Amino acid sequence: MEQNFCQSCGMPLTDGVKGTNADGSINEDYCIYCYKDGKFTQDMTMEQMIEHCAQFTDEMNKQTGWNLTQEQAKEQMRKFFPNLKRWKE
Numbered sequence: 001m002e003q004n005f006c007q008s009c010g011m012p013l014t015d016g017v018k019g020t021n022a023d024g025s026i027n028e029d030y031c032i033y034c035y036k037d038g039k040f041t042q043d044m045t046m047e048q049m050i051e052h053c054a055q056f057t058d059e060m061n062k063q064t065g066w067n068l069t070q071e072q073a074k075e076q077m078r079k080f081f082p083n084l085k086r087w088k089e
Contacts, residue, residue, distance in 0.1 A: 007085035008034035009053055010077065029085055046087045050077045 004013040007029045011017070019030040022038025034041055044052065057073040060066065068076070081087050 004028070005084070006031035006034055008040065008087075009049060010080055010084060034086075040086075046081050049087075050074055050081060053077060 019027040019035030
């Protein structure tokens, strides 16, 4: 089964964390932390999102079995995020 990721922060998208559209329906592209009631929850640049997400590196390492430093995590996000719908140019 293909893993879907939030098209804003890159978090794995599972049913419990999907965002909501303006009509209350589930949004299949974004997580609840990034997208609620049809709007992004925070107005930020891609680099600001990377800085925000980097603070969760320890949690990400626990869930994935990785052992990334915050700087390594940021580098990976800088490569991955430009492919996400919110940040594509």
